Amino acid sequence: MKAVVKWVAGEMFIGESESGHSIIMDGNSQDSKSPSPMEMVLMSVGGCSSVDVVSILKKARQDVKDVRVELSSQRREEAPRYFTDIHLHFVATGTAINEKHLKRAVELSAEKYCSVALMLQNTVNITHSYEAVEAD
Numbered sequence: 586m587k588a589v590v591k592w593v594a595g596e597m598f599i600g601e602s603e604s605g606h607s608i609i610m611d612g613n614s615q616d617s618k619s620p621s622p623m624e625m626v627l628m629s630v631g632g633c634s635s636v637d638v639v640s641i642l643k644k645a646r647q648d649v650k651d652v653r654v655e656l657s658s659q660r661r662e663e664a665p666r667y668f669t670d671i672h673l674h675f676v677a678t679g680t681a682i683n684e685k686h687l688k689r690a691v692e693l694s695a696e697k698y699c700s701v702a703l704m705l706q707n708t709v710n711i712t713h714s715y716e717a718v719e720a721d
Contacts, residue, residue: 623660626701627671630711631656633701634673637694642687648680650720668709671702675715682717691715 587603596612597619609619620628631654642649652675659670677687691713695702702711 623666623668626668626705627656627658629701630671630699630705631673634691634694634699635675637698638675638677638687638690641690641693642677642682645683645686645690647677647682647686649677649682650680651678652676653678668705670710670712671705672712672714675713676718677715678718678720680720682719684715684717687715687717 588600590598590600590610592598593609595616598610598612599607600610601607608625610622610625611617611619612621614621635652635654638654639649639652642652655674655676657672657674658668660666660668673691675687675691695711695713705711
């Protein structure tokens with residue numbers, strides 16, 4: 586896998602992936618026009634784990650209509666300001682979602698499949714919670 590990150594102006598950069606996708610990142614917290622690199626890391630953990638959870642729930646034949654992950658984090662006060670804690674709270678909406686299947690999906694993602702979280706696990710305390718919500 587390869588990527589290129591180019592400086593645009595100020596603290597704004599554009600990242601271009603080998604697959605041809607682009608994203609703008611902004612390090613200027615005062616006048617930000619796009620996510621910071623650290624926000625991208627946080628969203629990447631949520632995205633990676635969400636892909637796993639949805640896939641596992643579908644394989645378990647759960648009637649899933651929506652999955653959302655709410656992420657919260659703590660960072661060091663001093664430089665380097667890396668994450669010390671990340672919490673992922675999954676909300677799975679559907680018809681009669683079995684909490685046992687949801688719990689297992691979250692555990693499998695955390696322990697086996699989410700490469701972003703697994704890459705961070707030695708330096709970041711990553712925790713998970715979940716809830717199943719009945720669809721209207």
